Amino acid sequence: xxxxxxxxxxxxxxxxxxxxxxxxxxxxxxxxxxxxxxxxxxxxxxxxxxxxxxxxxxxxxxxxxxxxxxxxxxxxxxxxxxxxxxxxxxxxxxxxxxxxxxxxxxxxxxxxxxxxxxxxxxxxxxxxxxxxxxxxxxxxxxxxxxxxxxxxxxxxxxxxxxxxxxxxxxxxxxxxxxxxxxxxxxxxxxxxxxxxxxxxxxxxxxxxxxxxxxxxxxxxxxxxxxxxxxxxxxxxxxxxxxxxxxxxxxxxxxxxxxxxxxxxxxxxxxxxxxxxxxxxxxxxxxxxxxxxxxxxxxxxxxxxxxxxxxxxxxxxxxxxxxxx
Numbered sequence: 529x530x531x532x533x534x535x536x537x538x539x540x541x542x543x544x545x546x547x548x549x550x551x552x553x554x555x556x557x558x559x560x561x562x563x564x565x566x567x568x569x570x571x572x573x574x575x576x577x578x579x580x581x582x583x584x585x586x587x588x589x590x591x592x593x594x595x596x597x598x599x600x601x602x603x604x605x606x607x608x609x610x611x612x613x614x615x616x617x618x619x620x621x622x623x624x625x626x627x628x629x630x631x632x633x634x635x636x637x638x639x640x641x642x643x644x645x646x647x648x649x650x651x652x653x654x655x656x657x658x659x660x661x662x663x664x665x666x667x668x669x670x671x672x673x674x675x676x677x678x679x680x681x682x683x684x685x686x687x688x689x690x691x692x693x694x695x696x697x698x699x700x701x702x703x704x705x706x707x708x709x710x711x712x713x714x715x716x717x718x719x720x721x722x723x724x725x726x727x728x729x730x731x732x733x734x735x736x737x738x739x740x741x742x743x744x745x746x747x748x749x750x751x752x753x754x755x756x757x758x759x760x761x762x763x764x765x766x767x768x769x770x771x772x773x774x775x776x777x778x779x780x781x782x783x784x785x786x787x788x789x790x791x792x793x794x795x796x797x798x799x800x801x802x803x804x805x806x807x808x809x810x811x812x813x814x815x816x817x818x819x820x821x822x823x824x825x826x827x828x829x830x831x832x833x834x835x836x837x838x839x840x841x842x843x844x845x846x847x848x849x850x851x852x
Contacts, residue, residue: 623689681705
């Protein structure tokens, strides 16, 4: 091909034509050139923009992720208290009993090791050709989740189930990082929340939003079935995922503010045998003993992130807006 192109140029080039057809250069910092770049470049630029202002704070019992905007005002995105060792030890019985489901869920567990695009697409019709910008936006959100969750996992430093008892015998390789909070729970719930906002789903679309929420919960639960997580890992991950999604949406201009959400380990320590069931009233994110939250100040919309969100939202324009 290289040789062919060399020969083709020699046969077709007009040497006397030195005209430049390039358009004027954009203003420094302009947003619209983002449309010209490859998807991986857009992702790097977007993630870099998202990470500006992100910081972490640590106390004796908790870790938090914070955001400082251009105005210098700091707001907390999420705070996670670490459960006591005894809580993890008592949850070993749950992990061991859920192992009975491994044969039944093995194909799901293996398919969900990597990002669960096929599972989300089975509920809302996503396709690489028709919703490519939606896939890009999900990828950016997932990268933000991984950055935050790994820093919190490192700070909280919690052991995996097999490190408490070798009889757990996980059915997949135990990841080489901390157990708490669950990264799969964080990412799955973040994507489910973001898709609801991106597709402009409201109370009329409970069939869609309900399935997305249940899919996220099942993905998280499958990690416990596999033997690599505790139920309490999923409980904290769910809160963190929703908190990150709300922050992400605010930075993209899809929401006017975001919540400071907290996982209260003290109550989890007092109820160590609690199963992960986000559809039980006792585990409602709106506020109970496990979770609490307060509205933060607004996050400054970033034009670049807003452009990426707008491109993805256009792929769904009108598709969910005609229900009675």
